Amino acid sequence: MATRSFIRFVLSYALVGTVVAITLVWFAPQLLDRDYAENNAEPRSYADAVALAAPSVVNIYTATLSRDPRNAISDDPALDEFFRDGPLLNDPRLNTSLGSGVILSDNGHILTNYHVVTEAEQIQVLLADGRDAPATLVGTDPESDLAVLKIEMANLPHASLSSSTEQRVGDVVFAIGNPFGVGQTVTQGIISATGRSQLGLTTFENFIQTDAAINPGNSGGALVNASGEIIGINTAIFSQSGGSMGIGFAIPADLAANVLDGIIADGRVVRGWIGVQIQDVLNPTTGVLVAGVMPQGPADNAGLTANDLITHLDNQRIEDVNDLLNRVAAKKPGSNLVLSGLREDRMLEWELTIGERPTQLQ
Secondary structure, three states, X not given: OHHHHHHHHHHXXXXXXXXXXXXXXXXXXXXXXXXXXXXXXXXXXXXXXHHHHHHHEEEEEEEEEOOOHHHOEOOOHHHHHXXXXXXXXXXXXXXXXXXXXXXXXXXXXXXXXXXXXXXXXXXXXXXOOOOEEEOEEEEEEOOOOEEEEEOOOOOOOOOOEOOHHHOOOOOEEEEEEOHHHOOOEEEEEEEEEEEEOOXXXXXXXOEEEEOOOOOOOOOOOEEEEOOOOEEEEEEEEOOOOOOOOOOEEEEEHHHHHHHHXXXXXXXXXXXXXXXXXXXXXXXXXXXXXXXEEOOOOHHHHHOOOOOOEEEEEOOEEOOOHHHHHHHHHOOOOOOEEEEEEEEOOEEEEEEEEOEEOOOOOO
């Protein structure tokens, strides 16, 4: 009798084990795959990804003559070191500041923020390998807060910009730059949001938001994904203290690449323009309202007037002011587009020939 009870006991547990095994094979076969488990485990280190991007990230030191001697700040020994041979070093009106940048060509082109180099009399670049060189300003684009520098140096490490359209909220990212002038620093976080706009930081806004620590001096540095690809240029933080509060913003790589190419090719960024002032309306599904029209501009020539409501561009719905602004800016001057919308209760269409957006038009 005891033997039969023991056999039933063993068989019952064997049956339970068989059912569990069949369930795993049927519903979660990947759990039994050792290679799957190893390949999908969280990495213990991201050193390889950082090593791909870090050599191309540089520290940028600038010197500017202050118009008010009371505002001069020139007592930083680290900055004095980089301007030791410059003509401005002993000038009591000298202001010095710092930032970051990314080398994006073997010809020495460096992408950084416009606000890092604006009004700079001298620009000095320190590479991750310890070399340094003076930089010249190739061109700027204040409307995206980007600028391109160039250094003359052999054997330059350089990176390329990855498509930022593939990034997802929750992806691991790293901010690489020169916070507070301490030297190249890497911080980790995730992508907190994409497509951030209406922040009032630049005219053309489509920011990646991250909680990777970004501090003063990080501006112009790289936002890097877990594969070591540069997906953005770190630009700004939301802060009440001046330091990182976990809300930082980076310019997406695709926008940055367009600015870089335009400045290298033409010395400026060429954007489309139709000559209207527009504003959002209370109901975001109804389009944007024309607040004003520039005389003799493309919109004026096409017959648009104040209080017209624009709902579509080339038969695609307009989401908001930024949507219309970005889609028009992406068009080549001389090309055509069709706007449609409402004037009072009438449906209208307007065909426009796009002009070139004037520099720094707000």
